[in-house]
Amino acid sequence: MGQIDPQLATLVHALNKMVDELGSATPRMADTESIMPTAEDQIDLDQVALRRAQHIFAERRARERNMPECASLFGEPGWDMLLFLYLTTRRGEETSVSSAAYASAVPPTTALRCLRDMEKSGLVRRWPDAFDGRRTLVELTQQGLTAIERFLLQRFARDTRKPS
Numbered sequence: 382m383g384q385i386d387p388q389l390a391t392l393v394h395a396l397n398k399m400v401d402e403l404g405s406a407t408p409r410m411a412d413t414e415s416i417m418p419t420a421e422d423q424i425d426l427d428q429v430a431l432r433r434a435q436h437i438f439a440e441r442r443a444r445e446r447n448m449p450e451c452a453s454l455f456g457e458p459g460w461d462m463l464l465f466l467y468l469t470t471r472r473g474e475e476t477s478v479s480s481a482a483y484a485s486a487v488p489p490t491t492a493l494r495c496l497r498d499m500e501k502s503g504l505v506r507r508w509p510d511a512f513d514g515r516r517t518l519v520e521l522t523q524q525g526l527t528a529i530e531r532f533l534l535q536r537f538a539r540d541t542r543k544p545s
Contacts, residue, residue, distance in 0.1 A: 430533040431471050437533075438464045445486060458485035459495040466505065466521045467529045478507060478517045504528065 441461060465484035469476045482492035496519060499505045504525035510516035521529065 426530075426534060427471070429537050430530045431468070433533040433537050434464055434467050434471075434529070438468060442486075458487040458492055459499060461485045462492065462495060463499070463504065463521070463525065463529055466519065467526070470521050470526065475518055476520065477510070478519050481519050499525070 438461070441464075462481045462485045465481055466476060469480075478493070478496060479489075481496065482489050485492040485495065487495075496505060496507065500507060503522055505519055506522050507517050507519045510518050
């Protein structure tokens, strides 16, 4: 097995420290780079990341519903699409470009420009739907998936840290 990304190793260490502080019976993950987290540990981290993404996405939509007159001030179409693609990926769903664009809550031309930029950055990939020539599908690349999960887990660690 490969080595753990240094940022992920730091996050694992921080999560283990939090578990110790809380006195939880939750099993600890390996702190060393030579041992990868077990499948059981990874499932827990996956659930943490998924729940965090669901919460952030729902929070963004609620903000738009409650303040429609200034929703355009809060727009981050790229981030909205990345979150949406993360959620659909984790649910095992195929996603069309038009669905991702709709999730961004901006005009289609703006969304397509963002998708193009994300594709150039290596975060997403697009390809024609083999069954419906009118559709183009989009998904996170491994690089995109790793980046989103790293952010979500770091945010979780920050939000659950005990004040000093």
